[in-house]
Amino acid sequence: MSNPCSKTNEFLEMSRKYEPGCMNWQAPVVWDHARGAEIWDVDGKSYIDWTSGVLVANVGHAHPRLAEAVGVQASRLLNPFDFPTPERLRLAQKIVESLPAHLDKVIFVTTGSEAADAALRLVKRYTNKYEIVSFWGGFHGRTFGPMSLSGIPKIRRNYGPLVPGAILVPYPYCYRCPFGKTHPECGLSCLDFIDESVRIQSSGSLAAVIVEPYQGTAGFIFPPPGFLKKLETWARKKGLVFILDEVQASYGRTGTMWALEHEGLEPDVLLLGKGIGSGVPIAAVVTRSEIISCLESGELSSTMGGNPLSCAGALAVFDIIETEGLVEKAAKNGAYLKEKLLGLAAKHAVIGDVRGLGLVMGIEFVKDRATKAPAPDVAKQVVLRCVENGLMVGKLGTHGNVMRVAPPLVITPELIDRSVSILDKVLSGL
Ligand SMILES: Cc1ncc(COP(=O)(O)O)c(C=O)c1O
Known part of the structure; x- marks a missing residue:
């Protein structure tokens, strides 16, 4: 992302030139292609997907059928x-x-x-x-x-x-x-x-x-x-x-x-x-x-x-x-992911709340657990660092402080483990 000659920068420049700024804020990535629960950008870097686009790609990206x-x-x-x-x-x-x-x-x-x-x-x-x-x-x-x-x-x-x-x-x-x-x-x-x-x-x-x-x-x-x-x-x-x-x-x-x-x-x-x-x-x-x-x-x-x-x-x-039994997988792997996220909440005080069902969850970031003061800047920083480290996430919420956790329903326990480790590393480095 930092290489000024990258294809990413070339396309982001085109975006600035030809597109209006009224779309939702996203980390600076230009998606090229995706498969299952993984995405590749125009420079070939890969990411685990926690967005499903915007809760769209339930069956996984580019499903052959x-x-x-x-x-x-x-x-x-x-x-x-x-x-x-x-x-x-x-x-x-x-x-x-x-x-x-x-x-x-x-x-x-x-x-x-x-x-x-x-x-x-x-x-x-x-x-x-x-x-x-x-x-x-x-x-x-x-x-x-x-x-x-x-x-x-x-x-x-x-x-x-x-x-x-x-x-x-x-x-x-x-x-x-x-x-x-x-x-x-x-x-x-x-x-x-x-x-x-x-x-x-x-x-x-x-x-x-x-x-x-x-x-x-x-x-x-x-x-x-x-x-x-x-x-x-x-x-x-x-x-x-x-x-x-x-x-x-x-x-x-x-x-x-x-x-x-x-x-x-x-x-x-x-x-x-x-x-x-x-x-x-x-x-x-x-x-x-x-x-x-x-x-x-x-x-x-x-x-x-x-x-x-x-x-x-x-x-x-x-x-x-x-x-593919995706409803059952969403319930089972969702429970697995939620347990891991609750584990991160126990470790990192910036997490005020983890909530969700199946494979849709929100992580709400706060400045202080007692006052619950929203921390939109922390949420933005975490999103940017996760993306830099290969985890595609977004943020939203009326206070702008909630990370969206909504991977394609085909995400595997192995990808869940890898993605939670990325988030853990990012939170530890704040
Ligand atoms: C609950 C709900 N209803 C309606 C919409 C609007 O859908 P679309 O963006 O496809 O027009 C959305 C989009 O995020 C939504 O989340």
């Missing part, structure tokens, strides 16, 4: 618009048959933002109401509808007026409980606060609640057990449509195929993205016939949605996950 499926499809048919194709229909069948029976219809789009936006339009039409309860720290995408529901100040600031109707309530960020309470002694009293906040703020047009099974962008915040099921029950009592945004949480990521399995959730609308194509651009809205039948022909469709290339890729992803 995914590459073959996409290649074969590219030479058959790329885009028939909304005409049905065998690939789209088989994928729809596969998804519907592997989800709880009430989720019986699926429509494909291209990105998670588009899926969230489509869900918002759907519930507006279905309920004839417009208020949506969403969460502090929530992230559902960058188009205007989802942005308006986001509980991340950086996403909202300077873009007002946003789409009206969002009622924002606190998410159970137990490490920094907004009420200063501790779980389980709190008895999930935040749900009472949510109920009262909604009662006060609503103009009487409540349509839905949208929630992530864990908050990714806000810093890998996992709600305490029971919270989501109770939230769902509350939504039912209020007559709200319950939208679960699993855009980054499904396809084995949390150690179950779908994140809803952990608490037996029964969302009315489920959003899928990222891992569904493992790199092939596709996302989906899954819902009940009774809900989506309120839309008339032509109301929900897009040029690229459900294109055969992406559907063929997503079918291959399903097959790979099943035949």
